[in-house]
Amino acid sequence: MKKIIFISALALLAIACHKEPYPQDSDNEYLVYTSPAKDVDFTDYTTFDIPDSLLIIGQGEKPMYSQSDNALALIQAYRTNMEKMGYIYTPSNPDADLGIQLTYMIKTERYVQYYGDPYWWLDYPGYWSPGYWGDWYGYYYPYRMTYTFSTNALVADIVDLTSEQGSGKNLKIVWSSYIGGPAGPSVSYDVQRMNASIDQAFAQSPYLNKNAAQK
Numbered sequence: 001m002k003k004i005i006f007i008s009a010l011a012l013l014a015i016a017c018h019k020e021p022y023p024q025d026s027d028n029e030y031l032v033y034t035s036p037a038k039d040v041d042f043t044d045y046t047t048f049d050i051p052d053s054l055l056i057i058g059q060g061e062k063p064m065y066s067q068s069d070n071a072l073a074l075i076q077a078y079r080t081n082m083e084k085m086g087y088i089y090t091p092s093n094p095d096a097d098l099g100i101q102l103t104y105m106i107k108t109e110r111y112v113q114y115y116g117d118p119y120w121w122l123d124y125p126g127y128w129s130p131g132y133w134g135d136w137y138g139y140y141y142p143y144r145m146t147y148t149f150s151t152n153a154l155v156a157d158i159v160d161l162t163s164e165q166g167s168g169k170n171l172k173i174v175w176s177s178y179i180g181g182p183a184g185p186s187v188s189y190d191v192q193r194m195n196a197s198i199d200q201a202f203a204q205s206p207y208l209n210k211n212a213a214q215k
Helices: 008-016 069-084 187-203
Strands: 031-036 047-049 054-057 064-066 098-115 143-160 172-182
Touching: 031 187, 054 069, 069 098, 069 187, 143 187, 172 187
Parallel strands: 047 098, 054 098
Antiparallel strands: 031 172, 054 064, 098 143, 143 172
């Protein structure tokens, strides 16, 4: 495993500390949130490394790593954007300045609701009530309505690999991004949307651009 692939426990801890925005946009695109660390000069960094696997949380009882085509597409999107910003990709280099940790999360919630009327609109204000027909209030055997709602998210952390390391020391996170919202009809469709959102994450983080700073 590469140096910058953190153990699952640390990855879960990092995700727990993220501020998760509310996906309230209605344009069928993901919400994109980015946040740099304070007092960081990104021109101090030159090289970066990124794992060749994507950490996935929520598809099973335990976190897992994936090298599927969809996972590699997301990894490649971050690599491409970093290179456009002027950083040099140095795979498996223990002396890389920056490391990128990517985590994909999916969550499906199941809702169950019981109804005593056969049709939801029977209780709508102004609609005919059983009492309209006389002293009779019908009873309907309660029935169950079940539906599910799925959301997914891609979290990225860029860490400073030049910071002091050792027992009890944490790597400094210099930039974070959160991309998430309602899941689409297929994984390939969601990856397409996430790729566009990754571009947006870098577009709204101009301070990452070494090329612009050097002009």
